Structures are given as structure tokens and as C-alpha cells.
Amino acid sequence: MYVGQAIRRREDDRFLLGRGSYVEDITLDDPIAHAAFVRSPHAHAAVTRVDAARAAAMPGVLAVLTGEDWTRAGNGEAEGVWPVKDMSGADARTVNRPFICVDGTVRCVGEIVAMVVAEDRHQAQDAAEAIEVDYEEKPANTLTARALDADTPLVHPAHGTNEVLVTEHGLKEETEAALAKAHHVTEVVVPTNRVTAASIEPRCYMGHHDTVNDRYTVWTTNQAPHIVRRYFTKSLNIPEHKLRVIAPDVGGGFGMKLYHYPEEALVLWGAIVSGRPVRWVGTRSECLLGDTHARDHHTVGRMGFDAEGRILGVKFETLGAFGAYESQWNASITNAYHFTMLSLAYDIPAIHTTVRAVYTNATPVDAYRGAGRPETVYQVERLIENGAHEMGIDPLELRARNLIPPEKFPYQTAIGITYDSGDPPALVEKARALANYDALRAEQAALRAEGQWMGIGICAFFDMAGAGPVKMMNDLGAKIGCYDVASVRVHPDGRITVFAGSHSHGQGHETTWSQIAADRLGCNIEHIDLVEGDTDRVPMGIGTWGSRSLSTAGMAVYTAADRVVAKSKRMAAHMLECAPEDLDLADGEFTVKGTDRKLSFAAVANASYHSGDRPPDLEIGLEETSFFDPADCTYPSAVHLCVVLVDPETCAVTLRDYWAVDDVGTVINPMVLEGQVHGGLAQGIGQALMEECAYDPESGQYLAGTFMDYAVPHAEDVPSFGLDSHFTRALGNPLGAKGAGESGTIGAPACVCNGVIDALWHLGVRQVTQPMTPKKIWRAIEDAQRAQQ
Amino acid sequence: MERESISVTVNGRTYERAVEPRRLLSDFLRDDLRLTGTHVGCEHGVCGSCTVMMDGVTARSCLTFAVMADGAEIETIEGLGSADAMHPVQQAFWEKHGLQCGFCTPGMLMTAVELLKRNPDPSVDDIRDAISGNLCRCTGYQTIVDSIRHAAKLMREDGA
Ligand code: FES
């Protein structure tokens, strides 16, 4: 059995030897031209003049293109993959992110106004700088919290409001009643900071138009190439069968590389216009500004407890950021992934939430690892933490009193979602043991007596992963079918190519998908190759996002491989003159049960293609495809626990220890799983302590344009992690797998922030917003001390 | 723009080329010599993905002009080891899952090689300090630290 083994990764050779093939590395026979963009320096402005005459005459320039050219060419508008859908039936105020400014107004810094295509990158950049653009600045607002204030400038005045739509979920009256009768009510303002994925590989695209065959090719740093192909039918009106989208090696995605970005459409357009292949690779500044941003919810929460600390009800009012425009998947956050998970790992009888999605003059927001659930966990867990302290109950004990007991599964939450399986008390007990919780509390008390500030952070949650099923996700707003696809092709020599609609950009599918296939096919893993990321080679695919690939694409591999086994057994049975049921397939051989009669898989594969002697109703060939639509989402769960030390002199936070206990269902490769959890934790820690896509509130200027300003965690900022796991089986797919990609980013912000609050509670500090920088902590302590005087 | 002739030895092979003074070493390696294993993640000296060895010490090729490498010996990821004979650092990253997307990996490996030359038995803190100029967004660093410790062990055993 390969499944369950920490097999070393089969894709690593090329990366370790410097032979990866990322979009920026690819060469073509024709010389590749380069694109550069003119971007708005203003948060909100009318574009009164664009003069490209001087740029067009510069050396090496092949084309200069503006929004007018875009419209004249008959190019189209972006369209939502997961568009905003008002549950009440009223119209949402949708304004899709433009590919290039076509209406004479720019609404955030970085919006593209013009494109230059030139022989080389420097020439393109020089010419872009020579394009003269006049702007008339307009008042702007970049703050989500202020979006609906009466005096806030409107991003889209035609709509008369910055509100995109309002959605309400849960039990309104029951929640009000629960809060009214509660023994204690905790209220906290719990905004989540605006962050961005900041993959180390910048976004990069290359477009090519083959005029002889009238075919188009796009190489893209993307996680879902078939979905990109679908949306080129809208941007450039290219039918799907004419376009090949290739997502080769991609240097990290984290959700951010899921969208049909402006630059992606523009490079192919530039290639069509200039007759040359065109490439663009983002500078770090362009990426920090133009990659979708994430989170940025402004939330006020109230939680009611009974006298024993049992949660009676919880209510949230949220302003959810859209930025200046609706990005393609944005509404999957506010309308699907955020509210659905508000019960976390707790048995809460009444939950109600109101989410107002809003426009601001800032970069569009979209999904980033966790997408909605980091916000959810942070909101609920910050209330629980403060509630525990206010009521004088140990924070872990208060949580333990509220956990969903294992016998309540499948558990329907008050928000309406049903968790199929899980055992939160077991996770908590494992975390308690792993961290030696009681000793930590003793240490905390001892250190506090010495004037040292130590805090223990905790959170416990469920994740919704593995999207579909198709119907459920359609009902939640998805315009695409959330299934996935795999073909298993057995070659006549018995070797196997697996084609999958997922995309690996660090997840290690070449290893894990092969583990699944090799087990099903009873073959050597070395006999399997995987193809992903090419719409001309892979029949269809929905891509890798939302911790879905294992329970959709992985299951499609599993299913297609089983079909291959079934078919090959019929051929083998014919050759061995027995019944298919009498055959075992293992180690590359069919054996007639209870005998020593054998036939190699390779011989059967060969006969499947080349022998006329076969069962009369058995078709030639040995290749099967599965379009796998899971029966349910998956619901991974986890408990995180950490220790922070806050320096009383500098207010700097040191994250000393971090433990996570995950229930991800069936594990294919524990080494890969651990890597996924670690990476997510580091990103979540970054959100809690360091990262922020900051804008100047007055001018709307973007302040995080380089890695000097946008603080991605370094090796010294994160601790070594202590992991454990607890297994309950997912019921929605035969593998029993739940997915593991997002647990870290979902839990870490809440856990770390709770740790800091726990460290400072005795000083009167009740809340510090993310990122919890030394300056903010210092100010919170000052404010608290002043309030106590 | 005027071009200058330079002579640079990369992975043991000497290249004579004429380059613009503003040409970066990273572009020279990637575009002129087609050695695309050296990656550019930020082009302003912060992420470390473009790290190469120049005359035996690490250098950020995105902050180095190609003309500054005139007469120098450069070693890039392509020169570190081969499929049949991986460098112990490469072997260790493979064994300890020190990479995910692979984009930061070439720079991490070069930095690790330099550290282990200086300090054959680094502690966890030494390693975290040494790679503090290399960003990785995928791994959370722990497996990279494990990999480098493991590489140190492999190299000590090799040397023994
Ligand atoms: S690309 Fe040179 S340090 Fe980032």
C-alpha cells in the first residue's frame, strides 16, 4: 500500500536541480515580446487624456493599447465565477473588475490604463513611462469600516451607495432572545486585516496566436486552467475549443492565482494585435498591488453565555470588503464560505449574521487560503476568549463545555450546515496533552509574578472544504460545476499516464495522485506519470482551491483507476479462461484466486490494444475517465494552541510554541500533510502579527509596495510546530479524505491573537486589532492603563 | 545603449558576452545563458530567490549588474549537483520535504551551501538566522531547517 506512507516527492528532482519550468522560463521558436502597463497612481480619478503618440514611436515598441482600443476591438467584460447573489432576490450592485479602464474613471491605485508591447522588457517599461495620462483626482475611501458612512465618497456613484448587497443568515429572533436572556454578554469589535497571498513567484502570463491554425495558447501562473479558458470566452470572445491554457510549474498560488486577471487577458490581446508571442511578468510592486487582496472584514460581534459559560447565542454584523470592483470569486467568501462555518467546533443553539458587502477605492478582494473562514474563526474565537476571561472561567475549560460531542454527529449547526463527522473533544484532549496545558498555566502565573507576560492562545474550528457537490455549490452561488476529472490511460506496455483536472503548485500531486492510482491498480508507483495543467491534454478540470483536490480530483483518479481495473479484469479473465471475479490484481499481475495461474498487467494491457481475441462486447483500449461529483463537502476540523511571550519593554511578540491537532480524515501522505499544515500556519501567523496591505487613509495611496513594507514572515518569525492528528472518516467520498490545505491559515490568526490577549488581560487590554504589531500593543496597554486610572 | 564585453565563468564554463551596463546578473543568467534555475521573486534584494554564489560567497543576482561579474566565478543551482549525483543539500531537501512549489528552493539551497561551508554543524537558531534573508511562502520553514540540519549530517558523514 502506498496510501498512508510518507513517500518522498516524485516532482522534487526538477526543482532541486534548477530545472523547473515556470511560465517565465518557457521559450518559444518565435522571439517573445514583452508587455508593460500604465497603472493609475490615484485611488479615484477621472482619466481626462491618454496620449500614446510619443510612446508608440519609441524603439522596439510593437503596440500601444488603451481602453478605447479594447472597446473598439469588441472585447468583453469580466464575469463572476461566483458572482454576488442576493438571497432575497433583489439585484446585487455588481461592477466587475475591468481588464483595462474603459469608462474614463479609475477607482483604485494600480488599475490598468494602457499597455505597451515591445521587443524587450526595458523598452516596454520605458515606453509605458512615456505615455502621458492626465487625471482629475476625486475623493476616495480605502477603509472598509467607513464604506457606508454618510459622508464617504461613492466608488460607483451610479449605484447611489457603496453597498454591494446585504445578506442575512441564521436564526434572528432566537439569537436576539438568547442574548436577551444571557447571564453574560461579551461584545468585541473584531476586524480582520487586509492581507495578500504574496506567492514568491510573481504572476506571469504569456500569450500566443497561431494564425495558421487559428489557435491561441496562454501560459499562466494559475491554479485552474480550464476555468481560465472558460472566461476567455468573455474577455476576448475566444471559443473554448480554440484556446489552449497551460499552467506549468507554478510557484505557489494560495487562492490568489485562481482568477482571470486583467494582465492575463491583455497579454493574449497584445499577442493578437502585435502578431508576436507576448509575456508579462509582474514586478513585486505590481503584484503586491494588483494581486487580489484578502480578508478585510469589519465585524462587531456579541456572544451570550449562561452562568456556567455555555454559549446561548452569537450575533455578528459584518462589513465585507469587495475593494473597488467585484473580483471573480469574491462572493464565495461573503455568500458561502464565511457565514456557513460560524458555529466552529461548538454546539451553539442560535447564530445570526448580517453581512454587508461594500465597495472601497482599494484593490479587489478575493479568496486567499481559508477564504472567509479565517475571518469566521477569528470573530467567534475572540468572543469566546474574552467571554472566558470576563466570566473567570479557564479559557480551555469554557471551550470544552461548549464543544459538539461526538455522539451528535452528523451535527446540524444553527446556521444550517451539517458536519458529517468529527470528534472535537478528542482534538481538545490531544492538544491539552501535547501542550501540557496545566503546566503552561502554572508557568504563566509564575512568570506573571516576575513581571513577564506570557499568554496561551486557543481555537477550535471546522472548515468547509472539498467543494462540491455541484448542486450544493450552485445553490451557494457558484456558476461552475464543482466536480473534478481524471483519466487513467494504460499504455500497451502497461505503463500508466494519469490526467487530472487539479493543479499542483506545491501540493505534490505527482506523488499523492500516483499513490492513490498505484494502490487501486496494484502497480509500481514508478510506472505512473501525472499530467496536469494543460487544457489540450486534460479533458476537463475545475482546479485546485478550497482544499478540494483530494476529495474531488483524487477521487476521480481513484474512480477512473477502479474502472480500468474492472475492464482489464474482463480481458484478463478472457485470457486466463476464468471469471473476472476470480482474479486478484497486485504487484502488476493478475492471479486466479487460489491457484498459481498468473498473467502480467502489461500483457493484458497489450492485448487490450492489439489482440483480436477478446470478449465480444469488450471495447478495444484501456483508458477510463471519471467526472467525480462528491456526495458532500468535507469538514476537516482542528484545535490549535500556542504560547506567546510579549516583551514588557518593547511590546514585541515572540511566538514560543505552536501546536495543532488536525482531523483531515484519510491521510494519503503524512509528510505532504505536515507541509501543508506548516505552510498555512506560517501564513496565519503572518496575518496575526505582521502582514497588512495598508493604504494611507487620506490619499488612498498604497503603502505596501515592496517586501520591505509588506511583512511576509521570515524563518526567525515562526516557531517549530508540534502536530498531532485524530482520525474520523469523511462520509462524502469513498476515500474518507477531508482535505488539509487551509487549516493553518484558518486557525492561526485567532489562536495567536487570543494568546496575546491572554498575555495582556491582567493589564486591562481587551482587544488589539490584527496585525498585532508592537506599536499597537503598546498603545493598547497605554489606553488600558489610562482607563483604569 | 553601449554594450560592454564581459567574461564570466558560470558553473565552470566561461562565457564571453557583450551586455548593457544596466543588465542585471539575474537577467544575464536567465535570458542570455538560459540558466533559468535562478529565480526572481522581488527584484529588490529581499526575497533571496535569486541567490547565486559569486567567487565563493552568496550574492543577490537581482542586485548585481552583469558587468560586476566580469572575471568572476559564478555558481548557480544548475552547477550544484546532477540527477545522478545530487549535492548533499539537495538530497537532504528531498528527504526532509524542504520544498513545496520549488520557487524559493534554488536560493535556499545556495544559502544553505554557504552556511554549511562556514559552519558544518549549525544549530536550529544558526540555520534560522542564516536563511533569514530568504523568503519561503509554502513551507513554514521548519522542514527547511530540518533539511539543512540533515544536510550537515550527511556532509559530516561524507567527510568522515
Ligand atoms: S529576486 Fe533577488 S532578492 Fe528577491
Ligand code: FES
Ligand atoms: S517552496 Fe514555495 S516559496 Fe518556498
